[in-house]
Structures are given as structure tokens and as C-alpha cells.
Amino acid sequence: MRMILSAAVAALMASAALAEVTVETAQGPVALPGTPEKVAALDLGVADSMMALGVTPVAVPDKLYLDHLQPLAQSAAPAGTLQEPDLEKLAAIGPDLIVVANRSAVKKDAVAQVAPAIDMTVDGADLIADAKARLAGLAALFGKQAEGEALAATLDGKLAALAEAGKDKGSALVVLTNGPKMSAYGEGSRFGWIYEVTGLPQVDATLKSEANHGDAISHEFIAQANPEWLFVLDRGAAIGADEPSAQATLDNELVRRTDAWKNGHVVYLLADNVYLAPGGYTALTETLDALTAALSE
Structure with a gap:
């Protein structure tokens, strides 16, 4: 009986290890237990890249500003401002993961009281490299590597056209x-x-x-x-x-x-x-x- 239980435990541990996802963040690689189903994106750039990958966040900042982000007002719950996330609203939404970046990055420890949080900030001085890295990180997080690679190829094409111009x-x-x-x-x-x-x-x-x-x-x-x-x-x-x-x-x-x-x-x-x-x-x-x-x- 003990052998059967040990084998079952080993199988569960192996399954959990296989499900683990490592994401490159602004603070380096972070291991997460698996692909999250409910993600709060507390940065407009992160929400933008998630949309490009075909992933809809469950929560976003109250004001979306950018025209192409406006559809999120119908599908994602508002959860405070870019500088001041609303912890009570986030707790009610119950995300599996919270993503902060740039203006919201200083609130990472605060929102981590609600759910695990990662920082996907980009450095303006090295924006292109960081944007590519964050896109790849989000693609890996959601199991959208093929989509991420296609988007990155399109981005490279636009960069080449601009350099020529x-x-x-x-x-x-x-x-x-x-x-x-x-x-x-x-x-x-x-x-x-x-x-x-x-x-x-x-x-x-x-x-x-x-x-x-x-x-x-x-x-x-x-x-x-x-x-x-x-x-x-x-x-x-x-x-x-x-x-x-x-x-x-x-x-x-x-x-x-x-x-x-x-x-x-x-x-x-x-x-x-x-x-x-x-x-x-x-x-x-x-x-x-x-x-x-x-x-x-």
C-alpha cells in the first residue's frame, strides 16, 4: 500500500514539475506553478501585449487611454489606477497572477498580498530588447510561443523597414x-x-x-x-x-x-x-x- 502511495505521490510531483513555467521578468527568471487562468494586468503595455497574444486579462487599470485597448473595458474588471491598484477589487476578482510594470511596479509587494506578482517593466533606454524579452516571457507564460515568435518576426520586419527609411x-x-x-x-x-x-x-x-x-x-x-x-x-x-x-x-x-x-x-x-x-x-x-x-x- 505504501509503495502504491509513494508511486502516486511521485507521479503527482513529476506532473507538477512538468507543469511549472519559468518566466523572464525585470528581476530575472521566476518559476510559477503553471499557466495561470486569471491574470490581472496592471500595466497598459502588458495588457497590450497580452491582447496581441490573444489573451484577455481579468483585470486592468480603470483608465485604458489607448484606443486599441478600449475593448478591454467590456471584458476586464477595473482595478484601480496605474499608480494605485485597488487591493479590495483585486481580491474580489481573485486572479491567479498579477502582472505589474513601469508605473505600477512599485506596488508589486502590495499586490502580492492578493496573489503572486511578477514585474515586467521595460527600460526605456533599452526598450526594443526589453519589449522583445517581455513578449517572449508572456508568450511562455501562456503557452503561446508560436504566436509570440510570429509577433516578434513582424516586429523585426518593421524595425528593418524603419532603419532603411x-x-x-x-x-x-x-x-x-x-x-x-x-x-x-x-x-x-x-x-x-x-x-x-x-x-x-x-x-x-x-x-x-x-x-x-x-x-x-x-x-x-x-x-x-x-x-x-x-x-x-x-x-x-x-x-x-x-x-x-x-x-x-x-x-x-x-x-x-x-x-x-x-x-x-x-x-x-x-x-x-x-x-x-x-x-x-x-x-x-x-x-x-x-x-x-x-x-x-
């Missing part, structure tokens, strides 16, 4: 507006990956590569730097703030003298994609498409 197109400056205020970002910074994927060098070598909030700049700075391309992100538009638009802020006599303005090379990117869903598959590919289209004209 950006050849010999001159210098660039990445600017974030926040109402009347402006910040510029250099290579290696939060939005420095835009230089990387386009192949366009930053116009001013003095920009801080480590500046998460960018360098505060003026219209005079843009005029003196005179970039051949301006890539613009409107923070106010991304979060729905009632403040002057990026177009209004940049429409200045000094900026109008730049090569970028005179040649129609001021590109207003979908700021909600870049600002709120870094690394999200659809958000990222839409941005790559927009950059390719602009540089191909």
Missing part, C-alpha cells in the same frame, strides 16, 4: 511637451530608443543620456540646435490634460526657422502609445509604422 536623413531631436513646458531627450534616455530605431543621431551631444525626465529646453535651444527632424510627444494629450497642445507650444517664430519645421519634418507621435504603454506590442508597432511613414515621405 532613416538612412542618411540627418539629425533629430526628441521633445516632450507638457503644456507650455518642453523637455528634450538624448540617446540612452527614456525616449532615446527613438534615435536607435530610426538611426538618426541626436542633434545636440550635450543632452543627458540618463535623464528620465529629460532636459528642460526653450524655443531658443531648438532654434540653435536646428535639428533636421523633430519627434514630438504631447504628455497632456496622452493623459487627457486640459492644457496647450504640442502644436501650439512649438508654433513659435524661433522653431519655425529650423530645418525640421521648414521641411515639414515635425512628427507628432501618438504620445499615449509611447508615454503610457512602453513596450506594448501594438503601441510599439504603431509607433514604428508612424516613424517609417514620416521618414519615407
Whole structure:
């Protein structure tokens, strides 16, 4: 009888070991007991990539912001803001796993009181590599490796097309507006990956590569730097703030003298994609498409 029980226990242990899933996260590999059925995605980029893989989260942030995420409002429960997850709502939903990233990453320990939690943050300075790694990690988590590989191949194709479009197109400056205020970002910074994927060098070598909030700049700075391309992100538009638009802020006599303005090379990117869903598959590919289209004209 004991031998039979031991064999049964051994079989169960072997089955459990086979079911275990190892996921690469922002903190390294994490072993999970199996494929979760109910996952709360407390980051828009994570929710975006899950949708691309054909997986619907059971819970998401209250505000989804991005147009292509709006269908989740009908299928997933709201569970607080990006910065403040609602633990009571999460407990009522009862997820098997909670995924945090970027803005919600600081709440990982708090939400882990409700269910196991993993952090899938992407680093803006190395966004493309991190986005690919997180996509592969989510694909492994949900047993969607084939789908993940297909999406990664499509992403690589878009990156190649953008690199080709950006050849010999001159210098660039990445600017974030926040109402009347402006910040510029250099290579290696939060939005420095835009230089990387386009192949366009930053116009001013003095920009801080480590500046998460960018360098505060003026219209005079843009005029003196005179970039051949301006890539613009409107923070106010991304979060729905009632403040002057990026177009209004940049429409200045000094900026109008730049090569970028005179040649129609001021590109207003979908700021909600870049600002709120870094690394999200659809958000990222839409941005790559927009950059390719602009540089191909």
C-alpha cells in the first residue's frame, strides 16, 4: 500500500514539475506553478501585449487611454489606477497572477498580498530588447510561443523597414511637451530608443543620456540646435490634460526657422502609445509604422 502511495505521490510531483513555467521578468527568471487562468494586468503595455497574444486579462487599470485597448473595458474588471491598484477589487476578482510594470511596479509587494506578482517593466533606454524579452516571457507564460515568435518576426520586419527609411536623413531631436513646458531627450534616455530605431543621431551631444525626465529646453535651444527632424510627444494629450497642445507650444517664430519645421519634418507621435504603454506590442508597432511613414515621405 505504501509503495502504491509513494508511486502516486511521485507521479503527482513529476506532473507538477512538468507543469511549472519559468518566466523572464525585470528581476530575472521566476518559476510559477503553471499557466495561470486569471491574470490581472496592471500595466497598459502588458495588457497590450497580452491582447496581441490573444489573451484577455481579468483585470486592468480603470483608465485604458489607448484606443486599441478600449475593448478591454467590456471584458476586464477595473482595478484601480496605474499608480494605485485597488487591493479590495483585486481580491474580489481573485486572479491567479498579477502582472505589474513601469508605473505600477512599485506596488508589486502590495499586490502580492492578493496573489503572486511578477514585474515586467521595460527600460526605456533599452526598450526594443526589453519589449522583445517581455513578449517572449508572456508568450511562455501562456503557452503561446508560436504566436509570440510570429509577433516578434513582424516586429523585426518593421524595425528593418524603419532603419532603411532613416538612412542618411540627418539629425533629430526628441521633445516632450507638457503644456507650455518642453523637455528634450538624448540617446540612452527614456525616449532615446527613438534615435536607435530610426538611426538618426541626436542633434545636440550635450543632452543627458540618463535623464528620465529629460532636459528642460526653450524655443531658443531648438532654434540653435536646428535639428533636421523633430519627434514630438504631447504628455497632456496622452493623459487627457486640459492644457496647450504640442502644436501650439512649438508654433513659435524661433522653431519655425529650423530645418525640421521648414521641411515639414515635425512628427507628432501618438504620445499615449509611447508615454503610457512602453513596450506594448501594438503601441510599439504603431509607433514604428508612424516613424517609417514620416521618414519615407
